[in-house]
Amino acid sequence: MPSVFLKTYGCQMNERDSEAVAAQLVAKGYSLAPSEAVADVVLLNTCSVRDNAEQKAIDKMTNLAGQFRKQRPGVVLGYLGCMAQSRGKELIDQLPDVDLVVGTQKFHRVADYVDDLLAGRRDKIVDTEEERGSEATIKEHLLNGAAKGKAVSAFVSIMQGCNQYCTFCIVPYTRGQERSRTIPDIVAECRELVARGVKEITLLGQIVTSYGRRDKWQVTGDTSAAPLPPATCPLSPFVQLIEAVHAIEGLERIRFTSPHPKGYGDDLVEAYARLPKLVESAHLPVQSGSDRLLKLMHRGYTRARFLDIIRRLRAVHPEMGITTDIIVGFPGETEADFAETLSLAREVEFDNAFVFKYSPRRDTPAAAMPDQLPEEVIEARHAQLLAVINEIAERKNKACEGRVLQILVEGPSRKNPARLEGRTRANKIVIFEGSERHIGQVMDVRIVRAAPFTLYGDPAIMNLTE
Ligand code: 5AD
16 A cells, blocks of 8 residues: 655644644555655645745645656655645645645545555545534544653644634634534544553643633533532533543543633633543743733733733642643834733743744735834844843743652653653753653652753652552
8 A cells, every 4th residue: 555654834733733644544454655755645734823834845846746756656745734724625736736726615625535546546635614513523542552651742723723813813714713522523533542451641722721612512510520629610612621620430541722811710720629530731822922912912911911821820839730822023013012022921930932923924914014024123132132032931940850759651761761751740841860661650750850851850760650
């Protein structure tokens, strides 16, 4: 059977989509090629969130096309995902070697399309249509075949799309309107993963705090089979989902990404206190510390509201690992606005943050705003904020030295495969010397050394909790 090489750009949702596509191809008998050089089919799953992500995929495809044109003209080349959705047929017009363009609602059709192209039944395929129910089609997992230990942690897609329409963001146009899968459907997938050895599940969506809010199906008031402490406030559909997943026996940890501060209710803060499997880690994109910019960005919250969420999360768990996304150089960002972002970063003391240079995206309101900032200003602010973020991150990592932290062992370390790697509940990576039997275990390690982005645990005093 032919082999497929699949390269992914962008976020965890894209990783998850690629995994589901790979699983579908494998189920049809395709093998996964170790590199593009030996593959019969090369698929790039693309990202549109910033211009450089698009350029990377376009450059890659242009190189591949040049390479294969003479030597292996039969290789099928395809773009999948967000850029495929937003650019569609234009991608083939620009590079006629491309055979396949599949948008974000059609991942489940990729294997059939590849069949058709390889068999010569069709010449070029572009499918960027909307499809009812497509949010529930990203289900298959490739747990085996992958590197050992990979199956410890899995992503589960719970919804698609976003209706927030932040003025800088292309996602509502690439991923469409919010649509959520039902709780029973998601729980069934999680159960199957746990039965296959998964210990940690990360619930994924572009705006998980909006989960189930716009869907016609009814969430039930009582989804929990396990005796949980009762909530003191009404539960949003998202917290009902977390409760339902929490009830799965054998599951150790639950994470989710990404929530939106606007929908971050008391019930979600309280869930961290009530539900022990929901680990003490929150990725909460703030984007800016300036109220004026938050408004221009159409974020729907103020700096004070964001700080209040952080305060309440830390009141529940002082050790909560908190990370964020920040954009620098949004149109019209003044020195004073930027100073507000710097001061917010210092005030919150994020464990880490992704700092992005604003990138104008087609069809978004911000791209047409006056006062687009010069590249040098954006570069300088990016470097300045990153220095602050890194300094705080290192300091917080250092503070872990000497402490005993619970980790879930995921597998061989990516940096040094002779060692193992796990994550603390607060989502910090810990590297230590252990043996294969530790993979998938929840255990305590003492942190002996902290590097800027990694912690090192001491195997001598490891204490197996299970
Ligand atoms: N320019 C720069 N960064 C962006 N992001 C989203 N859109 C843009 C843009 N146009 C960032 C936001 C978001 C993260 C996934 O990407 O910070 O949270």
